[in-house]
Amino acid sequence: MELPHSKIVKVKIFDSEYTLKVEDEELAYKAAEYVDKMMRELHDKLPNQSILTIAILTALNIAEDLFRERRDVGCIEGEIEDLLRGLSSKVDKMLSL
Secondary structure: OOOOOOEEEEEEEOOEEEEEEEOOHHHHHHHHHHHHHHHHHHHHHOOOOOHHHHHHHHHHHHHHHHHHHHHHHHHHHHHHHHHHHHHHHHHHHHHOO
16 A cells, blocks of 8 residues: 655664655654664663564564553543543533522
8 A cells, every 4th residue: 555645764673774665754763763772672681582582572562562551541531531521510510600
């Protein structure tokens, strides 16, 4: 599938270069930099592991971060909805006086 307004960028992750078709060039570079950093940190901790294992562990760590963020955002959204309902109820009471 062709991305609208797509650009071709080259990124380097763990000493390998990848050509990507992206919509947001800056985001692609930041993501590649983040993945590279995470892989290098894991490799430093687990130097005897294969690159494939390092890549999979990195993917799992990033996925765990994503799910944690989604859960936290969901909790915050729920709190905001509760506050808005409370405020709406108070406004309704004030208007009916």
